[in-house]
Amino acid sequence: MKTEIITIGTEILLGEIVNTNAQYLAEQCANVGLDVYFQTVVGDNKTRFIHALEIAAQRAKVIVCTGGLGPTDDDLTKESLAEYLDEALEYDDAAKTKIEHFFTNRNVFMPPNNLKQALRISGDEACSLANDNGLAIGCAIHKNGCYFILLPGPPREMKLMFQSYAVPWILQKATGLQRLESKMLCFAGIGESSVAEMLHDLIKNQTDPSIATYAKEGEVLVRIASKNVNQIAPIEAQIKQRLTEYLYAEQERTLEQVLIERCLEKKIRIAVAESCTGGLLSQLITSVPGSSAVLHSAVVAYTNEAKQDLLNITRSLLEGEHAPGAISEQTATQMAENMLKQCGVDYTVAVTGVAGPGESEGKPVGLVYIAVAGNGKSTEVYEYRTGGTRSIVQIRAAKYALFKLCQKI
Amino acid sequence: MKTEIITIGTEILLGEIVNTNAQYLAEQCANVGLDVYFQTVVGDNKTRFIHALEIAAQRAKVIVCTGGLGPTDDDLTKESLAEYLDEALEYDDAAKTKIEHFFTNRNVFMPPNNLKQALRISGDEACSLANDNGLAIGCAIHKNGCYFILLPGPPREMKLMFQSYAVPWILQKATGLQRLESKMLCFAGIGESSVAEMLHDLIKNQTDPSIATYAKEGEVLVRIASKNVNQIAPIEAQIKQRLTEYLYAEQERTLEQVLIERCLEKKIRIAVAESCTGGLLSQLITSVPGSSAVLHSAVVAYTNEAKQDLLNITRSLLEGEHAPGAISEQTATQMAENMLKQCGVDYTVAVTGVAGPGESEGKPVGLVYIAVAGNGKSTEVYEYRTGGTRSIVQIRAAKYALFKLCQKI
Numbered sequence: 001m002k003t004e005i006i007t008i009g010t011e012i013l014l015g016e017i018v019n020t021n022a023q024y025l026a027e028q029c030a031n032v033g034l035d036v037y038f039q040t041v042v043g044d045n046k047t048r049f050i051h052a053l054e055i056a057a058q059r060a061k062v063i064v065c066t067g068g069l070g071p072t073d074d075d076l077t078k079e080s081l082a083e084y085l086d087e088a089l090e091y092d093d094a095a096k097t098k099i100e101h102f103f104t105n106r107n108v109f110m111p112p113n114n115l116k117q118a119l120r121i122s123g124d125e126a127c128s129l130a131n132d133n134g135l136a137i138g139c140a141i142h143k144n145g146c147y148f149i150l151l152p153g154p155p156r157e158m159k160l161m162f163q164s165y166a167v168p169w170i171l172q173k174a175t176g177l178q179r180l181e182s183k184m185l186c187f188a189g190i191g192e193s194s195v196a197e198m199l200h201d202l203i204k205n206q207t208d209p210s211i212a213t214y215a216k217e218g219e220v221l222v223r224i225a226s227k228n229v230n231q232i233a234p235i236e237a238q239i240k241q242r243l244t245e246y247l248y249a250e251q252e253r254t255l256e257q258v259l260i261e262r263c264l265e266k267k268i269r270i271a272v273a274e275s276c277t278g279g280l281l282s283q284l285i286t287s288v289p290g291s292s293a294v295l296h297s298a299v300v301a302y303t304n305e306a307k308q309d310l311l312n313i314t315r316s317l318l319e320g321e322h323a324p325g326a327i328s329e330q331t332a333t334q335m336a337e338n339m340l341k342q343c344g345v346d347y348t349v350a351v352t353g354v355a356g357p358g359e360s361e362g363k364p365v366g367l368v369y370i371a372v373a374g375n376g377k378s379t380e381v382y383e384y385r386t387g388g389t390r391s392i393v394q395i396r397a398a399k400y401a402l403f404k405l406c407q408k409i
Numbered sequence: 410m411k412t413e414i415i416t417i418g419t420e421i422l423l424g425e426i427v428n429t430n431a432q433y434l435a436e437q438c439a440n441v442g443l444d445v446y447f448q449t450v451v452g453d454n455k456t457r458f459i460h461a462l463e464i465a466a467q468r469a470k471v472i473v474c475t476g477g478l479g480p481t482d483d484d485l486t487k488e489s490l491a492e493y494l495d496e497a498l499e500y501d502d503a504a505k506t507k508i509e510h511f512f513t514n515r516n517v518f519m520p521p522n523n524l525k526q527a528l529r530i531s532g533d534e535a536c537s538l539a540n541d542n543g544l545a546i547g548c549a550i551h552k553n554g555c556y557f558i559l560l561p562g563p564p565r566e567m568k569l570m571f572q573s574y575a576v577p578w579i580l581q582k583a584t585g586l587q588r589l590e591s592k593m594l595c596f597a598g599i600g601e602s603s604v605a606e607m608l609h610d611l612i613k614n615q616t617d618p619s620i621a622t623y624a625k626e627g628e629v630l631v632r633i634a635s636k637n638v639n640q641i642a643p644i645e646a647q648i649k650q651r652l653t654e655y656l657y658a659e660q661e662r663t664l665e666q667v668l669i670e671r672c673l674e675k676k677i678r679i680a681v682a683e684s685c686t687g688g689l690l691s692q693l694i695t696s697v698p699g700s701s702a703v704l705h706s707a708v709v710a711y712t713n714e715a716k717q718d719l720l721n722i723t724r725s726l727l728e729g730e731h732a733p734g735a736i737s738e739q740t741a742t743q744m745a746e747n748m749l750k751q752c753g754v755d756y757t758v759a760v761t762g763v764a765g766p767g768e769s770e771g772k773p774v775g776l777v778y779i780a781v782a783g784n785g786k787s788t789e790v791y792e793y794r795t796g797g798t799r800s801i802v803q804i805r806a807a808k809y810a811l812f813k814l815c816q817k818i
Contacts, residue, residue, distance in 0.1 A: 012432075012448075013435060013445055013446075013447075013448060014435050014436065014439060014445060015431070015432040015433065015434070015435030015436030015437075015438075015439070015445075016436070016623075017432070018427055018428070018429055018432045019427070019428055019431065019432065019448075020427055022424070022428065022450070023421075023424040023426070023427045023428065024424065025424070026422060026423050026424030027423070027424030027425070028424075029424075030423060030424070036422055036423060036424075037422075037451075037452070037457060038422075038449065038450065038451060038457070038461070039421075039422060039428075039449065039450035040447065040448065040449050040450075041431070041447065041448035041449075042446075042447060043446070048446060048447070051468070052447070055464060059460070214425075271715075272709075277695075278691055278692055278694070278695025278696070278700070278704075279688040279689065279690070279691030279692035279693075279694075279695055279707055279709070280688065280692045280695075281688070282687055282688030282709045282711075283687055283688035283689045283692045284688075285687070285688075286686075286687025286688055286689075286709070286711060286803075287687070287799075287800060287803075289766055289799060291687070291711075292711060292712065295687075295709075295711050295712075296711065296712050296714060296715050296718075297708065297709055297710050297711055297712065297715030297718070297719055298688055298707075298708070298709035298711070299706065299707075299708055299709070299719065300681075300688070300691045300695070300704075300706055300707035300708070300709070301706050302691075302695065302700075302701060302704050302705065302706055302707070303701065303704075303705055303706065305705060306680075306705050306706030306752065309705075309706070309751060309752060309753075310706055310708065310719075310751065310752075342718060342719065343715065343718060343719075344718075357698055390696075390698060391696060394695075394696075
């Protein structure tokens with residue numbers, strides 16, 4: 001079913017903010033069988049929004065609008081669509097009461113413009129869409145052969161309203177639409193192109209379920225989707241079998257989330273010694289709420305001097321003509337082991353490598369050594385080679401270290 | 410001059426990637442007097458792109474297109490515009506030679522489709538736009554009263570081509586356009602709303618130059634812009650005078666860039682002791698190339714135990730009924746001073762606070778202490794109170810620490 005997304009907002013039109021709402025809606029529309037053919041952006045201007053509606057109604061059957069439902073004079077979306085469809089606006093009593101309570105509960109005077117947010121378009125096949133994260137309600141209306149959906153601009157409000165109310169409305173109203181079921185598998189330690197190659201025959205021959213890969217730096221997600229949930233499991237089993245050594249999660253999760261979940265579950269405490277990642281590894285770990293019960297500490301020993309001062313790395317490892325150097329298996333191993341001694345935790349992970357720009361110790365950009373020590377086992381060290389700019393090498397090295405640590409836990 | 414931006418690309422239409430190109434172009438168009446009235450997104454589809462061109466030509470005088478100039482069968486932008494304008498395509502000889510050399514220099518077979526990238530639209534008022542960051546050239550053509558500009562999709566290529574060739578072309582062709590001159594001032598330690606309040610009268614009464622504020626977490630940018638460069642200096646002087654204690658740069662720069670630049674210039678070395686920022690502070694510093702000559706090391710002492718083990722913080726400061734606790738001026742001071750002793754650098758900065766979720770030691774989320782030690786001066790410590798989610802508190806605290814350190818250097 002042909003669909004158009006219209007974003008209303010001068011701040012997006014003029015490039016003050018990026019249009020992430022259109023991206024989200026485009027992606028989510030596909031999940032319910034709505035095929036997006038066009039996206040349009042207009043400013044907070046009634047004439048130009050109505051012009052965009054006229055064009056959209058000629059080329060699409062479903063028109064999803066976001067933005068312009070707020071209390072200010074600039075917020076014109078409902079008024080404009082009502083005028084275009086020749087319908088009246090009326091108050092949604094529940095929404096009106098909610099707004100009034102919002103202000104009385106806070107003992108704050110309510111500027112009367114706020115009640116605009118409780119307006120909805122009237123009509124035989126029209127309804128309100130509740131806003132569980134805010135005050136401005138949305139609307140949905142079927143008229144002149146088109147389905148119109150109005151959503152608020154703030155992403156938190158827009159996303160929840162779309163999923164909770166707009167999708168159920170369109171699935172009930174329009175025939176032939178069906179929600180896609182999907183399963184996400186997460187892999188690390190392998191690039192997106194290698195995943196695609198290993199699944200080449202499946203991806204090529206398969207139309208139901210569909211298989212798509214998504215790459216984040218250091219993480220590859222594979223999504224298996226079908227309207228028929230029973231189609232998913234057999235393909236899922238095949239993919240897991242082929243890529244088993246790289247699998248780290250069976251739902252959408254970052255490596256740091258999986259690490260913290262596993263450590264919390266098993267009451268494991270960790271510490272980190274990093275060099276080329278410069279704090280990124282500990283920053284990723286501490287970005288997960290609950291990490292304070294897991295991460296004891298991190299040392300960012302960015303220079304050779306710091307490796308000696310803070311991690312007690314043997315000088316002869318770092319300096320001298322035949323020394324292995326800071327970027328070596330030996331230094332990674334000592335970093336992990338000495339950090340373990342200092343901190344008395346269950347596991348430590350260490351990263352040392354060349355993030356660039358430019359080589360170091362005659363070693364190439366992208367060469368990284370990762371060591372995992374702990375739990376009375378012998379320390380394991382991994383050589384990892386990657387490419388890219390400084391920040392890409394840093395993120396890939398940090399993600400690979402998280403992956404190797406996850407595998408032990 | 411009314412302008413429309415058309416983005417061509419199925420990956421954007423379907424929401425696989427965010428349309429940052431449209432945001433960039435919208436912002437940059439304003440700088441040369443091109444008023445964006447609509448933005449449109451279409452897939453890699455000739456019929457629908459031509460449909461979008463027909464609509465755009467009715468409502469805009471300048472049409473800026475991005476995407477679809479590459480070598481594959483999906484790349485249809487030039488062919489489509491040529492068909493729409495009833496013009497032929499012809500090779501740009503210089504671009505063709507460049508592509509051929511690209512492959513012969515690498516000793517790689519050139520798939521013939523690659524030469525498509527050297528095509529341009531012919532016509533009396535048409536020209537190529539060179540691609541200094543890639544192989545696919547762009548085109549510009551004035552016909553039927555409209556100015557059409559075709560740019561590639563990859564942002565690096567698109568931005569350079571737009572600034573170097575498209576803008577000069579439109580400024581020369583169209584009358585009444587003029588490039589805006591602008592000056593950026595960067596502030597920290599103050600929120601955007603406070604900046605706006607302190608400049609309220611200037612922003613309100615001023616139309617030339619225009620004054621706009623842009624907020625990043627922990628940094629507020631003020632842009633003064635005018636077609637007449639002489640208008641800028643008097644307002645700039647007033648703004649600097651009012652906000653002098655918060656100013657950290659007079660061109661667009663992050664705090665970490667300014668810190669590294671100043672330290673390199675003055676040959677200053679630093680080290681970092683962080684708690685609630687969890688590695689973010691050192692990650693920001695090490696994201697700047699050249700930081701390895703500046704940053705000795707960082708310790709992320711995330712737990713009280715780690716503060717004792719790695720930073721020698723006095724136990725009685727941290728524990729006990731009347732102890733000031735980990736989140737205190739005293740602990741911040743000791744963290745900075747002990748790090749200084751351990752590392753022998755010129756300056757250290759320490760951060761301890763409550764990032765949330767939830768309070769800590771009975772202290773509220775957003776309470777942060779920052780200490781700067783070094784250079785033989787007495788340690789200075791600052792209390793900073795902010796709000797927001799865990800990640801927002803972390804970034805604001807890290808940026809405030811960078812700001813306080815910058816002020817010493």
